[in-house]
Amino acid sequence: xIVPTGEQKRTDLPALPGRRxxxxxxxxxxxxxxxxxxxxxAIFCCLLSVRAEYADFFAVQPxxxxxxxxxxxxxxIAAGAYLIVLAMFFxxxxxxxxxxxxxxxxxxxxxxxxxxxxxxxxxPAALFVTLLLRPALGGAPQEADASRLQFRIxxxxxxxxxxxAAIRLARYxxxxxxxxxxxxxxSGLPSPGAAAAVVxxxxxxxxxxxxxxxxxxxxxxxxxxxxxxxxxxxxGLLMVSRLDYVxxxxxxxxxxxxxxxxVWLIVILGVGWYSFELLLVVLALAxxxxxxxxxxxxxxxGLQRPESGARPAALDEN
Numbered sequence: 001x002i003v004p005t006g007e008q009k010r011t012d013l014p015a016l017p018g019r020r021x022x023x024x025x026x027x028x029x030x031x032x033x034x035x036x037x038x039x040x041x042a043i044f045c046c047l048l049s050v051r052a053e054y055a056d057f058f059a060v061q062p063x064x065x066x067x068x069x070x071x072x073x074x075x076x077i078a079a080g081a082y083l084i085v086l087a088m089f090f091x092x093x094x095x096x097x098x099x100x101x102x103x104x105x106x107x108x109x110x111x112x113x114x115x116x117x118x119x120x121x122x123x124p125a126a127l128f129v130t131l132l133l134r135p136a137l138g139g140a141p142q143e144a145d146a147s148r149l150q151f152r153i154x155x156x157x158x159x160x161x162x163x164x165a166a167i168r169l170a171r172y173x174x175x176x177x178x179x180x181x182x183x184x185x186x187s188g189l190p191s192p193g194a195a196a197a198v199v200x201x202x203x204x205x206x207x208x209x210x211x212x213x214x215x216x217x218x219x220x221x222x223x224x225x226x227x228x229x230x231x232x233x234x235x236g237l238l239m240v241s242r243l244d245y246v247x248x249x250x251x252x253x254x255x256x257x258x259x260x261x262x263v264w265l266i267v268i269l270g271v272g273w274y275s276f277e278l279l280l281v282v283l284a285l286a287x288x289x290x291x292x293x294x295x296x297x298x299x300x301x302g303l304q305r306p307e308s309g310a311r312p313a314a315l316d317e318n
Contacts, residue, residue, distance in 0.1 A: 025101055025108065031094035032111050038087035039119030045080030046130040052076060053134060078206040080127045081199040085280070087119040088192045113169045120195035121165030125158040127202055128228055150225060157233040161198065164236030165191045171240075186245040189291060193245065194235035197288045200280035201228045207277045235288055243291035 073079035091112070098108060132154040168191055205224040 025098060025105060027101060028094045028098040028108050029111060031090050031097055032108065032115050035087045035090035035094070035112075035119050036115035038083045038090065039115065039123040042080035042083040042087075042119070042123040043126050045076040045083065046126045049076035049080075049130050050133065074210040075206045077127055077131055078203050080123070081203040081206070084119060084123055084127075084195055084199040087115075087123075088196065091116065091119070091192055110173065113173055116169055116191050117166055120191040121162050121169070124195045124198040124202075125162040125232070128161075128198060128232060129155060129158050131202060131205065131225065131228070150222075150229070154225065154229040154232075157229040157236070161194070161232040161236035164239040165194065168239040185247060188241050188243060189235060189238035189245055189288065191239060193284070193287050194239050196280070196284040197235050198228065198232050200277070200284040201231055204277040204281050207275070231285075231288075238288065238291060241291075243295050245287070245291045246294075248287070 073082060094108070094112060098105075132151045168188055171188075201224065205221055205228065208224060209221045
């Protein structure tokens with residue numbers, strides 16, 4: 001019987017769960033931290049928004065942005081919404097950088113999930129609750145009852161949303177599926193897609209509020225708050241569902257498309273030129289409803305459900 005040497009013993013033994021992390025991939029981790037920082041700054045915008053509501057009471061100057069930035073971001077909530085959009089860019093970038101540098105790691109996947117909880121879970125819910133607080137703080141006395149009811153229902157929707165985001169991201173880590181199917185489809189609505197639906201409606205609400213939009217005698221900003229509450233509740237449930245959602249990058253960027261698709265690209269650019277907020281709403285809600293629509297189409301035509309991964313490609317690549 002040959003007794004292995006000490007070095008062979010250390011090599012043959014399984015890795016201990018308490019092993020130390022020696023090194024990380026810098027660029028993908030930096031992009032993931034950019035995602036986290038954007039989420040934190042979005043929450044900070046919530047504090048600035050509440051501060052602005054009390055500006056007259058405390059006799060302070062609520063301006064914190066440069067005048068040019070205030071033209072792009074009319075309110076703090078709008079600025080927070082666009083910070084979440086920027087966080088989505090960083091979330092997509094970290095996976096691409098991990099693939100280019102060939103530095104995929106479990107550390108990157110865990111860091112990405114933690115960042116997503118903040119940027120796509122807590123931050124959108126905090127922005128929505130801050131939006132609901134504004135009528136309660138400065139609303140007319142005759143609107144107090146309606147504002148309180150809207151706040152209670154909206155708060156419940158925000159709780160469902162943030163809980164759904166946390167459960168979805170925890171499911172990523174628990175199931176930990178790393179297959180080619182995970183590159184093509186998601187099981188359940190991805191948290192960035194859910195956040196996109198909420199913050200797009202928030203940005204549109206702020207645009208309508210600043211423009212004083214009043215069509216057919218309807219207070220559209222008030223109506224849009226109910227729409228945001230229903231959307232937050234719905235996407236919170238869709239995140240923990242098992243509906244299949246396509247991977248946008250792999251489907252629309254990597255694949256080749258016929259020249260006729262250029263017409264749709266021109267239409268999208270035209271809508272964005274007319275109203276960027278409206279474009280965000282259309283694209284985000286179209287992606288949200290694509291899951292139920294694909295499910296109904298498969299069920300109607302008797303097609304089998306394709307195998308899908310529990311974790312998105314961005315997590316697997318970082």
